[in-house]
Amino acid sequence: DAGVIQSPRHEVTEMGQEVTLRCKPISGHNSLFWYRQTMMRGLELLIYFNNNVPIDDSGMPEDRFSAKMPNASFSTLKIQPSEPRDSAVYFCASSLSGTGNTEAFFGQGTRLTVV
Amino acid sequence: AQSVTQLGSHVSVSEGALVLLRCNYSSSVPPYLFWYVQYPNQGLQLLLKYTTGATLVKGINGFEAEFKKSETSFHLTKPSAHRRDAAEYYCAVRGFTGTASKLTFGTGTRLQVTL
Numbered sequence: 001d002a003g004v005i006q007s008p009r010h011e012v013t014e015m016g017q018e019v020t021l022r023c024k025p026i027s028g029h030n031s032l033f034w035y036r037q038t039m040m041r042g043l044e045l046l047i048y049f050n051n052n053v054p055i056d057d058s059g060m061p062e063d064r065f066s067a068k069m070p071n072a073s074f075s076t077l078k079i080q081p082s083e084p085r086d087s088a089v090y091f092c093a094s095s096l097s098g099t100g101n102t103e104a105f106f107g108q109g110t111r112l113t114v115v
Numbered sequence: 116a117q118s119v120t121q122l123g124s125h126v127s128v129s130e131g132a133l134v135l136l137r138c139n140y141s142s143s144v145p146p147y148l149f150w151y152v153q154y155p156n157q158g159l160q161l162l163l164k165y166t167t168g169a170t171l172v173k174g175i176n177g178f179e180a181e182f183k184k185s186e187t188s189f190h191l192t193k194p195s196a197h198r199r200d201a202a203e204y205y206c207a208v209r210g211f212t213g214t215a216s217k218l219t220f221g222t223g224t225r226l227q228v229t230l
Contacts, residue, residue, distance in 0.1 A: 004158075033218060042222040043159075043205060056217055091158060093218070101147045101166035101209075104218050106158035 004107035006092050012113045018080040021110045024073055025094030033104060034067055034077050035091040043091075049075065082114045117142040117208045121221035129229050134178075134193040136224045138206030141187065148189040149207040149218070150180055159205060165189065176200065201228045 005024040013019050025032050033048040047057040052069045060067070064083070069075040079086055089111050093104040122137040140146055147166050151159040163174025170182040176199075180191045189206060206221045 031216075035220075043220045045217060045219065048217050093159075095218075101164075103149055103161045103164050106151075106160070108158045 004092055004094050004105050006090075006107035006110050008110060009108060010111045010113075012115065013082055015083055015114055016081045017114075018078065019082045019086075019112060019114075021077040021090050021092075021112070023075045023077070023092030023107060025075070025092070026105055027073065029094035029096055029105075030072065031095045031104070032069060032075050033091075033093040033095075034075070035093065037089045037091060037109070038087075046077070079112075082112075084114045087112055087114050117144075117146065117210050117217075117219050119206050119208050119219055119221035121204075121206050121224050123224055124222065125225045125227065127227040127229060128196045130198055131195050134191070134196045134200065134226065136191040136204050136206075136226065138180075138189045138191065138221060139187050140189060140206070140208045142208055142210045144210040147209045147216075148180075148182060149209070150174065150178070150189075150191050151205045151207060151220075152176075153203040153205065153223075155202075162191070162204075196226075196228045198228050198230075201226055 007022045030051050034046040036044045046059045047067045049069045067077045089109045091109045093106045095104040096102045118141045120139045149164045150162040152162050153159045163172050165172050165182045173179045178193045203223050203225050205223045209216050209218045
């Protein structure tokens, strides 16, 4: 398996524009996580899905952020409108089941810069 | 509820010296514990994990960690540091709550290895 695949790897956009980040989890994994990493806040969990259903989105900073998982092999994180403070590295991770004893596998991340 | 505290945001050791990175956790359910490593401009990679059974777990690159329930700790150690060990290390906890489980990270510890 190619691992968790995120696209794009880098994104530069202007303030106010819509940004969509994409993630393809490892085949067979049924938990998916979106994290944001910044120098100030470290690694923050934004939202996670189990069997394509959002379980906990309490980490989503505000209504400008939304995430979807239309099927087991694809998820998106959308920011609309984007702001400079959204600049960060966004990671997607996937794992097996919901029992907790399996590790999450991370993608390479998307580095977002909002100017 | 679950959380992780990593003591020391920066740790510096000499090459060949003992590495000790501290992690304490809080969890309302039996925890599953993980250590991840992140090299510059890369995603997170699993070092080791504790699920059940033996409390001393061995991971990749010569690292190991011991689960101590009485101390709610899961410290990471390596007998002899190498320059390639310089990276960011994250402790994480995951607990199954009957439906799914989220993975919560600490704030990370940057390990510097000096000659």
